[in-house]
Amino acid sequence: MRKKGFIGFVGRWSWLLIVAFLVLGWKHPIIGSLALVCMIAPAIVAAWKGGRVWCGAVCPRGSFNDNILSKISRSVEIPSIFKSIWFRVLFFIFLIYNFVSGVIKANGDLVKIGFVFYKIIFLTTAITILFGIIFNERTWCSFCPMGSLSALITKIKRKLNERPKRIRVDQEKCVNCKICEKECPIGLTPYDFANNNDKDLDCLHCEECVYACPVNALERK
Ligand code: SF4
Ligand code: SF4
Numbered sequence: 471m472r473k474k475g476f477i478g479f480v481g482r483w484s485w486l487l488i489v490a491f492l493v494l495g496w497k498h499p500i501i502g503s504l505a506l507v508c509m510i511a512p513a514i515v516a517a518w519k520g521g522r523v524w525c526g527a528v529c530p531r532g533s534f535n536d537n538i539l540s541k542i543s544r545s546v547e548i549p550s551i552f553k554s555i556w557f558r559v560l561f562f563i564f565l566i567y568n569f570v571s572g573v574i575k576a577n578g579d580l581v582k583i584g585f586v587f588y589k590i591i592f593l594t595t596a597i598t599i600l601f602g603i604i605f606n607e608r609t610w611c612s613f614c615p616m617g618s619l620s621a622l623i624t625k626i627k628r629k630l631n632e633r634p635k636r637i638r639v640d641q642e643k644c645v646n647c648k649i650c651e652k653e654c655p656i657g658l659t660p661y662d663f664a665n666n667n668d669k670d671l672d673c674l675h676c677e678e679c680v681y682a683c684p685v686n687a688l689e690r691k
Pocket of ligand 1: 639644651683
């Protein structure tokens with residue numbers, strides 16, 4: 471995260487929130503329900519701004535991945551299965567089913583409801599760390615249900631002819647070196663964004679590719 475100012479500060483430090491959540495929630499599961507904020511916010515921001523801006527700039531787990539996990543990750547390519555539509559849809563259904571059935575079974579008991587959220591955040595953090603070490607620090611983000619929902623909302627916004635900000639490539643300037651692809655934490659191909667409008671739906675708007683391009687062919691506009 472090279473962004474400056476307040477957003478840059480949030481991106482560098484919001485990982486502390488997920489650490490605090492996991493430590494405090496172990497003793498006080500009632501605080502688990504706070505996870506709802508991080509589950510709803512990416513979709514609201516996507517509906518407002520378009521794109522996975524929350525995932526790239528604010529999300530505590532994303533910040534953890536960028537600032538902590540990246541230091542111990544093997545940083546190899548994210549397996550394509552995690553990016554496939556069917557895997558993402560199945561995982562989305564699986565996770566939402568677990569949330570909803572857990573909350574229904576809790577029968578209005580706030581501590582039990584909090585524990586449902588805590589348990590799922592705990593397990594998904596374990597998956598994040600495991601895959602983050604084996605593959606790439608942002609592997610979780612390639613199939614995170616809330617990230618997938620944000621990408622879908624962005625697609626709908628475009629269908630409605632809204633023009634949210636996005637990374638654009640000037641193909642006259644591009645020398646096809648593909649450095650931007652190597653720098654992209656989620657394995658996108660910014661040099662190709664102009665040819666296919668939907669290749670950037672998972673863009674985190676982190677602008678790493680913009681900084682990395684040696685001929686300034688990329689811009690967020
Ligand atoms: S880094 Fe810049 S010049 Fe290289 S492929 Fe990407 S957009 Fe093109
Ligand atoms: S395409 Fe660029 S801005 Fe988007 S996630 Fe990749 S590096 Fe970040």
